[in-house]
Amino acid sequence: MSEIYYPHKELFENPAFKNMCEYEDLVKEFEKDYEGTWAKLANEKISWFAPFKKVLDESNAPFYKWFTEGKLNVAYQCIDRHLKDKKNKAAIIWEGDNGEKRIITYLELHREVNRFANLLKSLGVKKGDRVVIYMPMIPEAAFAMLACARIGAIHSVVFGGFSAEALKDRILDAEAKIVITADGAFRKGKPYMLKPVVDKALEGVDCVEKVVVVERNNEEIEWVEGRDVSYNDLIVNQDNECPFEIMDSEDPLFLLYTSGSTGKPKGVEHHQAGYILWAQLTMEWVFDIKNNDTFWCTADIGWITGHTYIVYGPLAAGATTLMFEGVLTYPDAGRAWKMIEEYKVNQFYTAPTAIRLLHKIGADEPKKYDLTSLRILGTVGEPIDPAAWKWYYDVVGNGRCSIVDTWWQTETGGHMISPLPAATPIKPGSATFPLPGIFAEIIDENGNKMPPNEKGLLCITKPWPSMIRTIWGDPERFVSSYFGTAKKDGKPVYFSGDGAIYDEDGYIWITGRVDDVINVSGHRLGTAEIEAAIQKHPHVAEVAVVGKPDEITGESIFAYIVLKSNENLGEDVELMKEINEIIAKEIGNIAKVKDFAFVPGLPKTRSGKIMRRILRAIAKGEEIKQDTSTLEDPSVVEKIIEIVKSCQI
Numbered sequence: 001m002s003e004i005y006y007p008h009k010e011l012f013e014n015p016a017f018k019n020m021c022e023y024e025d026l027v028k029e030f031e032k033d034y035e036g037t038w039a040k041l042a043n044e045k046i047s048w049f050a051p052f053k054k055v056l057d058e059s060n061a062p063f064y065k066w067f068t069e070g071k072l073n074v075a076y077q078c079i080d081r082h083l084k085d086k087k088n089k090a091a092i093i094w095e096g097d098n099g100e101k102r103i104i105t106y107l108e109l110h111r112e113v114n115r116f117a118n119l120l121k122s123l124g125v126k127k128g129d130r131v132v133i134y135m136p137m138i139p140e141a142a143f144a145m146l147a148c149a150r151i152g153a154i155h156s157v158v159f160g161g162f163s164a165e166a167l168k169d170r171i172l173d174a175e176a177k178i179v180i181t182a183d184g185a186f187r188k189g190k191p192y193m194l195k196p197v198v199d200k201a202l203e204g205v206d207c208v209e210k211v212v213v214v215e216r217n218n219e220e221i222e223w224v225e226g227r228d229v230s231y232n233d234l235i236v237n238q239d240n241e242c243p244f245e246i247m248d249s250e251d252p253l254f255l256l257y258t259s260g261s262t263g264k265p266k267g268v269e270h271h272q273a274g275y276i277l278w279a280q281l282t283m284e285w286v287f288d289i290k291n292n293d294t295f296w297c298t299a300d301i302g303w304i305t306g307h308t309y310i311v312y313g314p315l316a317a318g319a320t321t322l323m324f325e326g327v328l329t330y331p332d333a334g335r336a337w338k339m340i341e342e343y344k345v346n347q348f349y350t351a352p353t354a355i356r357l358l359h360k361i362g363a364d365e366p367k368k369y370d371l372t373s374l375r376i377l378g379t380v381g382e383p384i385d386p387a388a389w390k391w392y393y394d395v396v397g398n399g400r401c402s403i404v405d406t407w408w409q410t411e412t413g414g415h416m417i418s419p420l421p422a423a424t425p426i427k428p429g430s431a432t433f434p435l436p437g438i439f440a441e442i443i444d445e446n447g448n449k450m451p452p453n454e455k456g457l458l459c460i461t462k463p464w465p466s467m468i469r470t471i472w473g474d475p476e477r478f479v480s481s482y483f484g485t486a487k488k489d490g491k492p493v494y495f496s497g498d499g500a501i502y503d504e505d506g507y508i509w510i511t512g513r514v515d516d517v518i519n520v521s522g523h524r525l526g527t528a529e530i531e532a533a534i535q536k537h538p539h540v541a542e543v544a545v546v547g548k549p550d551e552i553t554g555e556s557i558f559a560y561i562v563l564k565s566n567e568n569l570g571e572d573v574e575l576m577k578e579i580n581e582i583i584a585k586e587i588g589n590i591a592k593v594k595d596f597a598f599v600p601g602l603p604k605t606r607s608g609k610i611m612r613r614i615l616r617a618i619a620k621g622e623e624i625k626q627d628t629s630t631l632e633d634p635s636v637v638e639k640i641i642e643i644v645k646s647c648q649i
């Protein structure tokens with residue numbers, strides 16, 4: 001039986017939900033009048049230039065449309081409309097790796113975004129063009145995203161940790177016209193480079209016309225004549241005003257690539273009105289954002305968390321968002337707490353991996369700082385274990401802050417399942433209940449609700465405004481990936497790829513992916529992508545990778561490799577190094593293998609399917625419970641177990 005933690009109500013002045021009755025009232029309102037309730041919220045929250053005609057168009061399901069024919073501009077929603085009463089309020093507070101600071105007011109943000117938008121226009125960027133943003137965590141990355149939104153260009157931010165190959169794949173898939181990057185930035189006191197990665201990625205690529213380079217660390221870089229332009233040089237000549245494009249609710253806003261269980265990464269497509277409505281609403285509901293708050297989300301803008309909760313959500317809500325270039329543990333274990341003290345941060349949002357690391361290297365560090373400004377502590381990206389939760393609650397939050405364990409995905413655009421900080425009684429490790437308007441249910445493939453304590457499929461059984469619209473260039477894959485697994489009342493419903501359980505009180509407990517996606521430090525990696533990279537090594541005949549529980553990163557990557565010549569079974573340090581170099585080149589360092597086992601074969605069924613469940617159990621050191629007699633070669637399991645034991649992995 002889990003302990004229950006009740007909100008410290010005195011921390012919350014006028015929250016969106018004061019208690020669970022208010023939560024239930026809104027849930028019921030949605031049940032009674034789904035479209036009407038969404039329409040009310042959309043009318044209240046969005047500055048429309050022309051009203052929408054239909055709330056939800058289901059005529060071409062599952063390609064749902066929301067707020068059709070409504071006209072708006074997301075940059076206007078995030079900036080212009082705040083100028084009336086917030087022009088001198090800090091929109092973005094930025095801190096560099098070395099402690100350098102920049103404060104950008106809403107008026108300054110307006111100017112910077114307009115100038116960037118004009119710069120892009122001068123390079124020929126038009127509504128609907130794709131712009132790839134490969135940037136460090138500097139304010140210009142946010143300016144670039146908003147500049148695209150202003151002129152109707154579709155941005156695709158690629159995380160700066162991805163390799164040239166991974167960047168190239170994403171540039172080609174989106175047929176990007178422009179790449180925005182920086183020479184590099186700083187990390188742990190040292191400069192690192194991005195521009196050379198872009199140069200490499202663009203070898204043999206025809207679609208990209210211009211590369212805009214923000215000079216951040218002023219290291220030596222190569223300039224390609226006619227292609228590369230300096231942001232620093234061009235921006236000074238741009239006009240401070242740039243008219244915004246009138247956008248339709250269903251015009252694309254951005255693409256964000258994410259891993260699936262098979263094949264290449266998917267370009268998840270989000271559109272305008274539904275996305276920005278939910279980004280803003282969840283800031284108000286889940287983070288209780290108030291006018292004087294300073295909100296800090298530690299994600300990188302290359303992930304959906306950075307999109308929704310560093311840039312779009314906080315700015316749409318007219319809040320102050322803190323953006324950080326550096327590493328939470330540099331120059332010492334107190335960096336994060338020092339920043340919370342200094343900026344009087346009110347909401348701190350990070351990943352369990354970061355919490356576990358901060359706990360491990362400095363369990364008592366938070367006590368040295370004044371963290372009393374905090375009201376809400378957020379977590380996202382992976383299940384949080386009780387030890388990390390307890391430390392976060394007791395030591396960082398000093399036993400008073402509400403912890404919001406937010407479950408959501410790149411595809412959902414914003415939070416789906418989360419406590420409401422002033423209302424929900426919390427059980428550590430549970431994301432608790434679906435937010436009002438979100439019909440998240442744990443069901444079987446036929447739509448039957450799972451009884452308590454039985455694992456089922458975590459599905460969203462009604463379309464919602466901020467949902468993925470399609471996979472860029474591959475609508476069939478969109479349908480099969482998300483709407484091919486479960487049905488309710490005979491109608492295909494969105495399946496998240498996660499398993500989950502209700503407890504006897506109806507709380508939702510996420511058990512993790514049920515597909516072949518590994519979650520390392522909250523980063524989604526497809527086994528197929530990693531295997532394809534490893535397969536490129538000339539000595540590799542076959543490979544299967546699985547996730548293994550890891551004390552800090554949640555999961556780590558375990559590779560079983562069959563070599564072409566079966567001589568060196570067991571360990572081969574040199575080979576491991578070479579394989580990891582290939583992975584770093586093909587995907588990026590985030591996908592490196594932690595544990596290797598060179599094995600004589602893989603456990604396969606007679607039809608050739610690799611039995612990953614067996615490999616997962618071996619990686620975890622668990623007993624094999626399945627019947628292995630039906631395998632093509634049952635003896636291989638024993639051999640693999642022996643090898644894994646002898647390697648002391």
Ligand code: PRX
Binds near residue numbers: 497522
């Ligand atoms: O498995 C779930 C896990 O992260 C996946 C989504 O990954 P991504 O699209 O990269 O987005 C991460 C940030 C929103 C989910 O399918 N996940 C996310 N949040 C939680 C979680 N697992 C458990 N608890 C969470 N709070």
